[in-house]
Amino acid sequence: MQWRKIIKNLFTYTPSAREPFILLEGSLSQELERESDNDREKKPVAEPLQTPTRRLRKPIKTKDLKSRTTGEGETEASNSGTSGGGTDDGGKEDGDDFISPDLETNRRLLAEHFYLPQNKDVVIRDFVLPQDRGGMIVYIDGIVNSDWVMYSILQPLMVLSGHFQSPSEQLEPTSNLSKRDFKALLDHLLPVHQLKMIDKMSDAVSAVLNGLTVLFMDGVAQAAVVETRFFPNRSVTTPMVEAVVRGPQEAFTESQRVNVALIRKAVRHRGLVTETVDIGENMTAMILYMAHVANPALVAEVKRRLAGIRGSFLREVGLVEQMIEDHPFSIYPQVTTTERPDRAAAMLSEGKVVIVLEGSPFVMIVPTTLFNLIKTPEDLYMRPFFGTFIRLIRVFAIFVAYLLPGVYLAVINHHQALIPTDLLLAIAGAREGVPLPSWGEVLVMELSFEMIREAGIRVPGVVGPTLGILGAIVLGQAAVQAAIVSPILIIVVAITALAAFAVPDYSLQFSTRIIRFIYIVLGWSMGLYGIVLGLAFQLVYTAGLTSFGVGYLSPVAPATKVDSDIVLRRPIFSQATRPDYLQVQSGRRRKQPDISRLWTLEQTGQTGSKEQTADDDQESNSDRDGDRDRNRDRDRGPEEES
């Protein structure tokens, strides 16, 4: 099958494919802290690199996957080649990958890697120190800030290094420069905010591809990676998909760093941890979680799944979502995707994990439940009654979106008695001249509407909405006048479409649109019994779904004790406890008014709560102590605990 080949080629690790080490965007300084020269010296002699084909066949061990993440103390493993270090000629010895002290050798290797001189945007700029020692910098034009390159790298080296005295020896070209002196030179001269030393050519290549500038010096078997990234980015704009009336009007952009910064802006807590995981080829995912809240088992599972991804082009959350979800063939989304930083921040504070990818204006949030998908941030920004009302409308809309056409068919075909006589006569009269059977009418109208919707999205600019309106009004009116469909069906289809639009999550909208057709068939063939049977199937199916081990219908089924925010929204001050289906670390058990509405206590003359609320860390610690037993059980995973 052709499509199988295409998919296989897309996601299969082939000998020609590479899996290079990826420099971690925005985290050079963190790595520098972790890495020390001593550790590097302890690094074992590089083992012969296995061919990619053999590595593919070899089952992935958890240890290997861990080494792809950049958690505490794991950077070395990445650097030593477990995370890649692959070269074009996969059969090469790992020793060939090391940077040579000879500048010309390095130049030749870079030319091989970047297909130079055909490749025109890869720049190799030679320079000479005042002491006549040669060097070169490599970068890709257009994705680096040329001012930084000029004023932070070239100018200090070419002008100021004449005044620099090496600790042990002069920068004479006749002798090899030690790594220590090279580092000292750069530390003294380069006014850059992030600098990292690397030993391997694959690392250098990867760094260049990620917009960094790599500095080679003659006589040094090492290179320096300098932060110069300046990718062209869209600025922060208002949300397009999750628009709200009240609340922040900021949306994520395609820049990973900007997205993380937006979340940081919303969650100003030192517990917010940002880690990076290599996924696929030359791709890094950033995972964010509240270290003092999130379940460590959940964080580890997210990292494990991300690190286990192999693919050549995973630039969108939709692609990665399919690679990490529990049930990839399910019709339901098992990952929340959002373009709103405030929504991501809210879910982080609940104990969930956020995954940010470069190039995607959406972030993923895991685990997710069905009830997460029917909420919007605006529910919380409004008064409790308004939020509850809107949610109830939304739940009703979901049922309407699923069932209305199917129920319509069931009623007019099998349960006419349900319809009052006058209405029944009116419907019969309206359908008198319609040539199609009722199911044909419904299918024609539903499919037409789906086509109009799809066309409205694809048609560019302002024409799209116009086409939608034209399609809906003109086609519907014309279809009724031509007696192709009955007027009541237009009402049914229109209400169904409106109800589907009321579903806040785009993926869930899709699932309603598809499942609706199943109910149409069931309603037409077996009446309300078919509808009920379909509901039962859907219920059992949904109840069996999990998202990262958390039940999809949590916290309703399995019923958990603590979550005050399911459909009915209580006042925000009474939502002190985090959802316990996430098995978070610090589940506050006391009443929120002690914490958030301190003035009510002050009015009644009670004291002592300020101390409770002053230090969130103390609270977390005490909670942690209190929940020690739960933590022990938590390691078994969320689902087992449920």
Added chain:
Amino acid sequence: MRIYNRLGGAELLSLGLLTENVLLFFDVPRRYFEIGGNAAYLSLIISALVALPVFFIVGLVLEKMPGEGLPDLMNRAFGTSGGKAANIIIWLHLSLGAALTARLLGEAIIMTSIPEISISIVVGGTLLFSVYAGYRGLNSLAKSCYVALPFIAAGVFVLMAISVTNWRSEFLYPLLGLGFRNTILSGALAAGAMGEILIIAIFAGQAQIGVPRLKMLLTTLAVTMVVQVFIILSISMAFPYPVARELTLPYYMLSRSISIGIFLQRLESVFFVTWALGSILKIAVLYNAGLFIYRHTFSIKDGVPLMVPYAGLCFALALLPDNYVEAASISWHLLRLRGGLVTLALPLLAAGLYLWSTARKARQTAGGPVPAGDGER
């Protein structure tokens, strides 16, 4: 089953409540009218009171067997072979229960809403769902029951609330129906009608450690008694006794008797959704309970290959009765009245034997006198 996680207390409770109460949607109220007359609700209370000590003792014993359920209790009480025989009897009871309920549902659907549909389509569709639910696992099914239960209960209570306008308290007289003796005696003999609460004991081994089985059993019994009394009282007050005892589907007729204004005159289809959903889930629960006991009895690790053949067996059993009346009669007399021997007497005997043997072992361990004749079983 593929997914077999532990059940929570709420899920276990919902399994019991759903299984026991769904037959009220069919002909069970009528049967109580037959045996208790106007005092049908009193007979029902007597049935529940008779069942109470049985479930109390069984629950007490199960509390002492963490991680184990009724099939394990049978094995412990009657030994390996005796336990297998007892489990097979329960399995037959559950299989017949699933099959007859499927048949009753099918006939009821044909009678009330879709006359043109084939009985095999309804029974087959329902059993197909049972197979699917079994494949998804008991946990999924239990969660589904837990989610569906409030909707079904809401349907019942809304119907009761709407039917208040039809209530006539004089229909309750004479208060003691067919007489005090008849009411008490027939109610006690119908205690087997409460037997399907035993589902909780069967699945008790699948519950999380710490779920109070005794409490679950007694809570289910209490709630069942209240709900059923409520429904039977409603029907008693909505229809005169001679009519009520002839109603094939009293609950359906009650929903048919109500109307809201001029526009909404035929609401039975709305309530049809609730009782049909409950019935479909109940059949799936019975089917899965039967499958579970069968697997347990013959130590079969993977139940998936058994699912379709077992559904085929249930399908065949469901089509054996000629019509609704025969299916309902078998369901009441064989599974409810005489079924008490399986659902009440057998577990009680097993629990008693277990307690006795435990006490004897305790005496032996303590070095106390062993009663004469107490040899090795």
